Amino acid sequence: MKRILLLVALLLVALIVTVACNSNGEEDAPAAEATPTPAPAPDEQTQDPADEVEPDAPSDFDGPFYLAPLANPITLRLGVGIGDPGPTVRAGLTPDMGAHNQFIYERIGAELYYMWALPADQAGERFNLSLATGDIPDIMTLSQVQFFELAEHGQLRCLRDAFERYARPEIKEMFADLDNVPLDIATVNGELLAIPHVLDPAQGLGQLWYRGDWADALDFTTPTTMDELETMMQAFVDNEMGGPGTRGLGLYANPVSWAPDTRAILHGYGSYVGGAAGNWIHGDGQLVNALIQPETQNALNRLRSWYASGIIHPEFATFNIDQVQAELAAGRVGVISGEWWLGHWGGVISSMEYDPNVEWRVTNIVPADGAAGRTIRAAANISNFRVLSADAPEGAEEALIKMLNWFWEIFFVAEPFAYIEDDFIQTGEPGAFVWNWWPILIWNAYEQQTNFDMVNAAIQAGSTDGLTSILQVDLFNSYQMLFNDATFDDWWSTERAWGEWFTRVSPDGGWGTNVEIVRRGAFIESAFTGPPTETHLSRGSVLHDMWLEFYAGYVMGNLPESEWDVFVASWLATGGADWTAEINEQFNRMQ
Amino acid sequence: MTKPRIRKHKSGQLRREIPFYLMLLPALVLLIIYSYLPMAGLVMAFQNFRPILSFANSPFVGLENFRFIIALPTFQRAFRNTAIIAFWRIVTGLSVPLLLAILLNEVRRKWFARVVQTTIFLPFFLSWAVLGGVVREVFSLGGPVNQVIALVGGDPIMFMGNNNWFRAILVSTHTWQSMGINLIIFLAAITNIDVSQYEAADIDGCNKLKQVWHITLPGMLPIIILLSTLAIGQLLNAGFEQVMVLYSPIVYESGDILDTLVYRMGIGQQLFSPAAAIGLFRGLLSLVLVGIAYWSAYKFSDYRIF
Numbered sequence: 001m002k003r004i005l006l007l008v009a010l011l012l013v014a015l016i017v018t019v020a021c022n023s024n025g026e027e028d029a030p031a032a033e034a035t036p037t038p039a040p041a042p043d044e045q046t047q048d049p050a051d052e053v054e055p056d057a058p059s060d061f062d063g064p065f066y067l068a069p070l071a072n073p074i075t076l077r078l079g080v081g082i083g084d085p086g087p088t089v090r091a092g093l094t095p096d097m098g099a100h101n102q103f104i105y106e107r108i109g110a111e112l113y114y115m116w117a118l119p120a121d122q123a124g125e126r127f128n129l130s131l132a133t134g135d136i137p138d139i140m141t142l143s144q145v146q147f148f149e150l151a152e153h154g155q156l157r158c159l160r161d162a163f164e165r166y167a168r169p170e171i172k173e174m175f176a177d178l179d180n181v182p183l184d185i186a187t188v189n190g191e192l193l194a195i196p197h198v199l200d201p202a203q204g205l206g207q208l209w210y211r212g213d214w215a216d217a218l219d220f221t222t223p224t225t226m227d228e229l230e231t232m233m234q235a236f237v238d239n240e241m242g243g244p245g246t247r248g249l250g251l252y253a254n255p256v257s258w259a260p261d262t263r264a265i266l267h268g269y270g271s272y273v274g275g276a277a278g279n280w281i282h283g284d285g286q287l288v289n290a291l292i293q294p295e296t297q298n299a300l301n302r303l304r305s306w307y308a309s310g311i312i313h314p315e316f317a318t319f320n321i322d323q324v325q326a327e328l329a330a331g332r333v334g335v336i337s338g339e340w341w342l343g344h345w346g347g348v349i350s351s352m353e354y355d356p357n358v359e360w361r362v363t364n365i366v367p368a369d370g371a372a373g374r375t376i377r378a379a380a381n382i383s384n385f386r387v388l389s390a391d392a393p394e395g396a397e398e399a400l401i402k403m404l405n406w407f408w409e410i411f412f413v414a415e416p417f418a419y420i421e422d423d424f425i426q427t428g429e430p431g432a433f434v435w436n437w438w439p440i441l442i443w444n445a446y447e448q449q450t451n452f453d454m455v456n457a458a459i460q461a462g463s464t465d466g467l468t469s470i471l472q473v474d475l476f477n478s479y480q481m482l483f484n485d486a487t488f489d490d491w492w493s494t495e496r497a498w499g500e501w502f503t504r505v506s507p508d509g510g511w512g513t514n515v516e517i518v519r520r521g522a523f524i525e526s527a528f529t530g531p532p533t534e535t536h537l538s539r540g541s542v543l544h545d546m547w548l549e550f551y552a553g554y555v556m557g558n559l560p561e562s563e564w565d566v567f568v569a570s571w572l573a574t575g576g577a578d579w580t581a582e583i584n585e586q587f588n589r590m591q
Numbered sequence: 592m593t594k595p596r597i598r599k600h601k602s603g604q605l606r607r608e609i610p611f612y613l614m615l616l617p618a619l620v621l622l623i624i625y626s627y628l629p630m631a632g633l634v635m636a637f638q639n640f641r642p643i644l645s646f647a648n649s650p651f652v653g654l655e656n657f658r659f660i661i662a663l664p665t666f667q668r669a670f671r672n673t674a675i676i677a678f679w680r681i682v683t684g685l686s687v688p689l690l691l692a693i694l695l696n697e698v699r700r701k702w703f704a705r706v707v708q709t710t711i712f713l714p715f716f717l718s719w720a721v722l723g724g725v726v727r728e729v730f731s732l733g734g735p736v737n738q739v740i741a742l743v744g745g746d747p748i749m750f751m752g753n754n755n756w757f758r759a760i761l762v763s764t765h766t767w768q769s770m771g772i773n774l775i776i777f778l779a780a781i782t783n784i785d786v787s788q789y790e791a792a793d794i795d796g797c798n799k800l801k802q803v804w805h806i807t808l809p810g811m812l813p814i815i816i817l818l819s820t821l822a823i824g825q826l827l828n829a830g831f832e833q834v835m836v837l838y839s840p841i842v843y844e845s846g847d848i849l850d851t852l853v854y855r856m857g858i859g860q861q862l863f864s865p866a867a868a869i870g871l872f873r874g875l876l877s878l879v880l881v882g883i884a885y886w887s888a889y890k891f892s893d894y895r896i897f
Contacts, residue, residue, distance in 0.1 A: 125858075149642075149643055323727075541855055
């Protein structure tokens with residue numbers, strides 16, 4: 001009997017251990033072994049003699065204060081979603097094995113302890129579980145909804161002092177250039193509770209991409225009005241430019257996703273639905289939702305007529321994004337709508353690989369009424385929030401800010417490859433450096449514009465002197481390969497090189513078109529950026545479903561035009577009216 | 592004298608059964624950990640659950656979440672769709688393999704019957720993540736089904752974007768994918784029928800149809816009743832994975848089911864409490880249906896699990 005009891009006890013212990021091991025990967029996390037050694041100073045060329053030395057920094061550190069290690073080393077807990085590390089990194093390499101851990105340990109004095117490292121699509125659920133159990137990481141990247149949720153319940157640490165004291169001047173300047181709007185949004189009850197990860201507001205401007213080779217073959221110039229666009233797309237279809245089944249406009253079931261979407265058509269009618277900036281605009285003395293305005297119906301009526309005439313694929317509303325990409329790749333789509341980077345998007349690149357004669361061009365919004373076509377620009381384009389848990393150890397604020405400073409140093413300031421070659425192994429061996437595994441990174445919101453300006457200047461000068469990032473050198477080399485027959489070992493394919501160069505550098509390309517849109521002021525500013533309201537949280541998914549369903553049925557002609565009024569009334573009654581009132585209340589409070 | 596003997600017998604039986612209980616124990620513990628303990632999370636259906644506040648501190652709102660979901664037009668529609676799709680999945684999922692089993696039983700070339708049986712069973716091993724693409728392609732406007740329709744002079748049908756057709760696609764493709772398993776059960780039932788009955792019927796001049804009607808079907812009746820009654824428990828299972836890969840907003844009207852609605856609300860918008868309320872509502876109804884199913888199975892075909 002004793003043996004049986006022993007066996008039962010052993011089984012239970014084994015099960016509990018199994019379950020505990022499965023519940024988190026803490027046992028696998030690297031353990032602290034030694035106090036970090038004093039960090040060496042960064043390269044000479046990164047130092048600014050005028051920089052003050054932070055009093056707290058170790059006395060033997062002679063670099064700029066914002067890169068100095070912590071006076072007292074700390075351990076920070078984090079959980080990460082593993083993004084695609086790129087093809088050069090060996091399969092099986094995970095963030096806790098990356099070279100950045102050692103770098104941060106030595107240079108900043110922060111040891112990273114991984115609570116979990118999961119594929120990105122599972123990380124959200126794991127984070128929610130973490131929230132529910134109250135065992136939250138010290139440093140986190142949050143969505144807008146998560147940020148305001150945690151802020152409301154006092155779970156976040158104020159970063160104001162650390163930001164003002166330690167943030168490097170370039171980061172402060174970037175926010176100042178954005179009128180500090182992102183920092184204001186991250187300030188709750190007077191406390192700065194996050195460093196927002198911001199993008200240039202111009203990143204979300206709407207554009208129209210079209211097949212230049214088809215336009216040339218049919219003697220079309222760049223369309224400047226909606227009517228011209230329609231004529232061109234209809235000609236693409238009628239002449240079967242991509243073979244049987246050619247469509248003028250590539251769309252799928254979601255009209256307001258990141259790509260390819262309907263924004264170029266909607267914006268052409270003055271309907272500013274969706275996207276980073278969309279939805280709330282000024283109207284009748286208050287903010288109104290762009291979705292239910294008459295301009296949206298006008299745009300939908302145009303799309304409806306294009307569907308009827310075969311410009312849009314008859315089954316577009318059943319397509320997922322992979323299917324519309326497949327249509328693009330097969331060279332059966334003449335026009336797509338979206339943002340500046342579409343030229344190096346998978347479907348577009350594949351279409352060029354499929355047929356070397358394919359040529360994509362880009363233009364700005366074409367108006368429906370003869371006036372200048374205008375797109376919309378966000379007041380602040382925040383992708384997520386970098387935060388600290390209220391329970392993080394002392395000194396964590398400084399560590400977080402210095403991780404941001406160092407990321408900036410490596411990618412936006414240092415000579416290209418300086419740290420990468422000196423400090424990291426980039427060959428895919430264990431310990432390799434993977435940029436998007438840096439635990440808390442910040443992007444230069446104006447990186448796109450900087451790259452555009454600097455690479456174009458370098459091309460003019462015919463030299464890489466003065467270029468300050470790896471990407472800039474890659475873009476310069478792409479140009480040399482495409483137009484000066486230069487060859488490079490292990491380089492991007494011609495299509496990929498074209499995509500990167502055309503979207504980021506070419507004055508006629510994606511970012512070049514954005515520059516032109518901004519120069520001409522061919523955009524309106526979004527009227528509101530703020531936290532989600534109660535109705536948005538409770539009814540948002542229902543309202544979104546209503547819109548998707550109505551959009552598909554209306555454009556396909558399954559619903560009569562009179563259904564528009566029914567849709568608007570239903571949208572308002574299902575929560576849209578309350579949502580609008582809440583947004584106006586918030587807006588008035590913030591003025 | 593009798594009583595000690597009985598006790599001794601029970602004690603001996605228990606001792607003999609201990610190894611079996613021990614073998615059962617790990618499964619039981621896992622069942623408790625992964626199936627029963629998580630049920631505590633159902634409490635969020637009665638809370639305004641905020642992950643940051645955890646279960647312990649999220650405010651209780653009584654039946655508010657249930658009122659909220661019942662008032663949603665999308666919930667009512669999803670409930671209706673779930674019931675309709677699940678009902679037809681059960682009807683065709685039983686009747687088609689039954690018919691096939693009877694037909695295969697009459698095939699005299701056994702190698703042919705085996706090839707057909709294996710071919711029918713194959714899709715059962717493929718997931719809907721794979722089959723979804725195949726089904727989309729087969730039923731697309733340029734797909735083989737529409738090509739056949741065009742050959743016979745018909746107009747093309749947008750199966751995947753038409754609310755009149757979408758449920759039929761779901762039901763028929765589910766039947767095609769899963770009928771292999773029921774086919775094997777029905778064929779096994781047929782082999783249990785006494786062959787002498789067919790010989791007697793032959794002598795009495797019964798044709799094949801009458802043999803099926805008077806011998807095969809009555810002989811299979813217990814297993815037909817059993818599978819049918821057990822299927823009642825599946826009346827709210829309309830096949831999340833299949834619908835998820837095949838539906839789109841244009842067919843929400845006919846194809847959005849409770850599971851996909853929960854997915855969009857819970858995962859997409861993080862409306863944990865209303866999503867949990869829908870899950871609990873569905874779970875309770877399923878519990879009642881399963882209860883009815885097992886009671887019926889016991890009543891009509893003497894099937895019992897305890």
